[in-house]
Amino acid sequence: MPKLPDVTKLTIPPPSDPLNVFPISWPKSPQITYDLFALAKAQAWDPEDLPWHTLTEAKISAEERLAIGYWFSVLGIFDAAAPPVFAHALIEMFKNKEEDGVRKCFSTILRDELNHEEVCRKATMACLPGSPYGPLEWTPKTALEKGAYNNIQWAYHNGARYWDGYVKAFDKYPFQEAFKRVSRDESRHARMALYLTKRTFPSLPQEQKEFITKQLRAGFIFLSLILFKPFPGKFWELPDTFVDTHDILQQAAQSGGLGILSLKAREDAWRNAMLKVKKTVEAYGIAFPAMPEVGLMGQEVAEEDLETIVPVF
16 A cells, blocks of 8 residues: 655645636635526527427428528527637636636526527528528529528628627427527526626726727627618628618518518617616616617717727627
């Protein structure tokens, strides 16, 4: 049996970089973070279990099927960008010794976003011509297909621009169940965000509060493509042909069974969501940006200021 070494001869390893994930620690967290982590595990779901055959076998026109594939291709700008963003955030949380419960919650957000991205993948493969493995990996033939393809190209061009900046339903098909589960996931994410808001915002310096005002404006404009309509200005680089083609395809997707709200309904829903954000940030002395596109007053943000702001994915 080996003999225990003389403890007076033990050596201490050299110090590690403070931002290394080691040494391991589990910084204390409020119970709410563990409750949300447990809820995420209980609500776990697999996109593979949804009835995708009802979409592939649906008796809809080629134009309607194309439009549904187009809509999910555009949605992919947001949902396909989320997994790497949250993966990076999770690494940074471990490096900075963030609260254990917060890290665990972010790990479930990463998993959720992968599920949401998978819904986009399966929908586009089921609807775009040739069942492609990517929204641009097919050859358009008709005028509508060419318009849809070009719109996707431009949408992804803008997604790439802001990714570079980051680095430097209807009761048909599987969508009713998919959107219900995605909505449930996002509700949990919002509760986690609210906890971080309450923990962080009271001590923010004025400079960061002003930055948040600009970031809110940038984020709303970024989301305008899918939640309302792309706002005019320098933020979205889109050709003159984009909006008309986008509207035609959205109408076709709606007639094909995808529960896209009318433009007026989307505007009302988005305005109400913005008002909730406005109430939250103003409680901490953070100015809400003016959003004249939906009739909301606030602090004006110069378009030039947005060029240095990375929108929230």
